[in-house]
Amino acid sequence: MSLILLVEDEPQILRALRINLRARRYSVLTASTGQQALDSVSTETPDAVLLDLGLPDFDGVDVLRGIRASLSAPIIVLSGRSELEEKIRALDAGADDYLTKPFEIDELFARLRAVLRRTPAEPPPPDPVIGELTVNITRGTVTGPHGAVRLTPTEWRILKLLLAAPGQLVPRLEILREVWGPEHEHHGNYLRVYFAGLRRKLEADPAHPRHLITEPGIGYRYQP
Incomplete structure (x- = not known):
């Protein structure tokens, strides 16, 4: 059973995605702030991350970089930001996919299945x-x-x-x-x-x- 880290600060969206993930037999770890997300990946190793960029404490792309520095698992960005520059910025920072809100739930899970099928990347190097x-x-x-x-x-x-x-x-x-x-x-x-x-x-x-x-x-x- 794959473990998914869901990072979302909107309670209703967080609840809806958590229910849908569990209904599809994923284990779910949640975070509603950037700091919670970074703390989570320091103690857990999720198989994939669903990351909202509009977080209350840190810029979402900075959180993305922080997660990518310690985690090789795929990261799908979920964002209301539809500008091309924002997508490029997130992908350059380490995202594997980018889905603009609002999105169809079936499309999200198709993308999640796709990134989970990919060959795992090399594990991150040990701490200096x-x-x-x-x-x-x-x-x-x-x-x-x-x-x-x-x-x-x-x-x-x-x-x-x-x-x-x-x-x-x-x-x-x-x-x-x-x-x-x-x-x-x-x-x-x-x-x-x-x-x-x-x-x-x-x-x-x-x-x-x-x-x-x-x-x-x-x-x-x-x-x-």
């Missing part, structure tokens, strides 16, 4: 490790033997760029553009300050880092 610390990108946590390590939002943005390309050089200009914007490309001092802070928090020996490596004059690298 920095020494004795484990980084959960989806939940935004760093934990180790002594508990949680708190990072600032800017430190998180920098760290995620490096973790997305393990072992690869990330040019300093790319980090400056992605984190602060193109107008800050000449502010290399920002990176020196923030990398010093990240190493103090994440490296066992900040003066001799083994994981957050500087390539002088070029950029930075996360070495697993």
